[in-house]
Every structure is written in C-alpha cells, then in structure tokens.
Amino acid sequence: MEILDEILKAFDVDFLSVEDEETYNNIRVKYVGKNGLVTEALKEIKNVAADKKKEYGESVNKLKNLLESRLADLKQKLEEKALKRELDEMERVDLTTPAADQSGSLHPVTITRNKIVNVFKSMGFTVEDGNEIETEYNNFEAVNIPKDHPARDMQDTFYLANGQVLKTHTSASQNRIMRKYGAPLRVIFPGRCFRNEELDASHENTFFQLEGMMIDKNISIANLIYFMKTMLSQVFGKEVEVRLRPGFFPFVEPGFELDCSCPYCGGKGCNVCKKGGWIELCPCGMIHPRVLEMGGINPEEYQGFAFGLGLSRMAMMNFEINDIRVLNGGKLKQLKQVKTK
Numbered sequence: 001m002e003i004l005d006e007i008l009k010a011f012d013v014d015f016l017s018v019e020d021e022e023t024y025n026n027i028r029v030k031y032v033g034k035n036g037l038v039t040e041a042l043k044e045i046k047n048v049a050a051d052k053k054k055e056y057g058e059s060v061n062k063l064k065n066l067l068e069s070r071l072a073d074l075k076q077k078l079e080e081k082a083l084k085r086e087l088d089e090m091e092r093v094d095l096t097t098p099a100a101d102q103s104g105s106l107h108p109v110t111i112t113r114n115k116i117v118n119v120f121k122s123m124g125f126t127v128e129d130g131n132e133i134e135t136e137y138n139n140f141e142a143v144n145i146p147k148d149h150p151a152r153d154m155q156d157t158f159y160l161a162n163g164q165v166l167k168t169h170t171s172a173s174q175n176r177i178m179r180k181y182g183a184p185l186r187v188i189f190p191g192r193c194f195r196n197e198e199l200d201a202s203h204e205n206t207f208f209q210l211e212g213m214m215i216d217k218n219i220s221i222a223n224l225i226y227f228m229k230t231m232l233s234q235v236f237g238k239e240v241e242v243r244l245r246p247g248f249f250p251f252v253e254p255g256f257e258l259d260c261s262c263p264y265c266g267g268k269g270c271n272v273c274k275k276g277g278w279i280e281l282c283p284c285g286m287i288h289p290r291v292l293e294m295g296g297i298n299p300e301e302y303q304g305f306a307f308g309l310g311l312s313r314m315a316m317m318n319f320e321i322n323d324i325r326v327l328n329g330g331k332l333k334q335l336k337q338v339k340t341k
C-alpha cells in the first residue's frame with residue numbers, strides 16, 4: 001500500500017513539470033504505460049497476503065483511474081495552449097507588410113514619381129492621394145471651370161452613368177485637400193488622369209500628373225519663380241533656369257507656362273529640347289481667389305501658387321522614351337529597353 005502512495009507523490013511532482021507534448025508522453029509512459037509504475041505495482045500483488053489481495057487490487061485500479069483522468073485533463077490543457085499559440089502567431093502576420101524581396105523592377109513613371117516626391121518631402125510638403133472617380137463639381141466647378149466654359153471642351157471627359165467623371169486632371173483634388181487641411185498648406189498630389197483622346201505618340205487616354213499647392217500669407221509670383229527653380233534643380237540634379245510665359249488656365253490668375261533650361265544639354269540644344277535649349281514644362285500660377293474661396297480659404301488673408309507637372313512626360317524625358325504609349329502598353333520588351341538618363 002505504501003508503494004501506491006509513493007507513486008502518487010512522485011506523479012504529483014512530475015505532473016507539474018509537464019510543459020509540452022514530449023514531457024507529457026514521458027510521464028504517461030512512466031506511470032500508466034505497459035511497463036509503467038502502476039503496472040509494476042499490480043504485479044506486486046503476488047507478494048501481498050491473500051486476505052489483502054482484493055483490497056490491494058482495487059487500490060491499484062483506483063490509482064490507475066486517478067492518474068489517467070488527471071493525464072486526460074492535462075492533455076486537453078496542452079492542446080488548448082498549442083491552439084492559442086498558433087492563433088497568436090497567425091495574428092502576428094501583418095498582411096499589409098510590403099514584401100521584403102521586391103523582384104522585378106519599378107515602372108519608369110513610379111521611379112520618376114518617387115524621385116520627385118522625395119524632393120518635395122525634403123521641402124516640407126505632404127503627399128496626398130486623390131480619387132480617380134470624381135464629382136463633376138470637384139473636377140470642374142471647384143477649379144473655376146463652370147458649365148459651358150470653353151476649357152471643358154479642351155478636356156474630353158469620360159462621364160460615368162451616375163454623372164461622375166474619371167478625373168481629367170489632378171486639379172480635381174484641390175478642393176477636397178483645401179477643405180481637409182485649410183491654410184497654410186504645402187502639399188503635392190500625384191495621380192492618374194483620364195481623357196478621351198485619340199492615341200498617338202504624344203497622347204494617351206490614361207496619364208500621370210503631379211500637382212502641387214503652396215498656400216500661405218504674402219505669397220507672390222517671386223516665391224513661385226524661386227520655388228520652381230529650386231525644386232526643378234533638385235529634381236533634375238543640376239542647376240536649371242526657369243522662365244515664365246503668360247498662359248491661360250481657369251484655376252490660376254495670373255497663369256503661366258513655365259519653361260526650364262534643358263537639363264540634358266545645358267541649353268545647347270538636343271533632341272529632348274528639340275534643339276531650342278528650353279523645355280516647356282508645366283502650367284502654373286497664382287491660385288485664383290475664387291478657387292481658394294471655394295476651398296474654404298479666405299483669399300484676403302492667404303495667397304498661394306499651384307503647378308502641375310506632367311509626370312508621364314517627365315518620365316519620358318528621364319528615360320528617353322519617345323512614344324507615350326510605351327508607358328501603359330504593358331509590353332515588357334519595350335519597357336526593358338528604356339534606360340535612365
């Protein structure tokens with residue numbers, strides 16, 4: 001009988017040390033296995049006095065049942081613990097983490113956009129995303145292009161059945177962004193734009209722009225010129241000159257076409273600048289007071305400038321691509337041929 005007590009005591013100690021399936025199996029075999037301590041104890045019955053054999057046999061069975069039921073409980077707890085660990089690990093997988101290994105290479109437009117975005121970030125600009133499907137109001141009215149305005153005809157628009165449009169220019173995001181942040185504001189918003197164009201080497205129905213706005217007190221054309229010169233010199237990685245020619249865009253007043261000295265030939269004349277030494281680069285100007293007002297910003301207090309870089313065009317210049325259709329064509333053979341300047 002004493003030996004049974006000792007087995008139970010030893011079991012209690014071993015029981016506490018079980019941590020996993022392996023240690024669990026070890027003690028199960030040790031106590032209730034075929035050659036386990038309980039089986040061994042039962043064999044001892046031959047040495048027990050005849051009148052005690054029945055009582056001894058019952059005690060061994062009771063011990064065996066007790067150990068087996070405690071082991072069964074323990075096994076269940078271990079399984080629950082393992083399941084919980086598995087679930088925890090599943091939760092720790094963040095499906096939004098970008099893949100560490102970026103196989104393949106980035107698209108010329110993406111490379112160009114990243115480069116320009118980094119320059120602006122270093123100048124304290126935030127980067128906003130715009131909707132590709134916009135209300136007619138945001139695409140036109142909010143940037144001072146009312147119904148029947150001739151500028152609407154210049155932009156062959158894709159209308160959706162619900163009356164919304166595929167945005168024809170990144171300016172469609174101006175109003176939303178001004179209303180979101182108010183003034184002062186330094187922001188750029190690259191985006192994909194859509195126009196119902198006949199495709200040729202310089203026209204695409206889907207193209208990329210990168211627009212920027214800087215709104216603050218006492219902003220003037222001098223700020224615009226200085227800023228554009230600094231920004232473009234950084235983007236091209238060399239000092240460039242800029243010049244403004246009057247241009248008409250409904251959302252700016254006054255509006256300009258900005259030319260920059262050709263960064264590729266230094267103004268001597270090359271294929272990119274068509275031998276002229278200057279590149280017609282982007283529309284820009286002082287934001288129209290009505291546009292500020294519609295964006296919830298008081299034009300008496302704040303002024304600002306805006307500019308729209310043709311991102312597809314910048315990528316074409318940067319990668320010596322002569323045909324804009326290459327960018328969206330999805331033909332790897334053509335894209336692989338492009339090389340950066």
Ligand SMILES: [Zn+2]
Nearest residue numbers: 262265270273
């Ligand atoms: Zn040139």
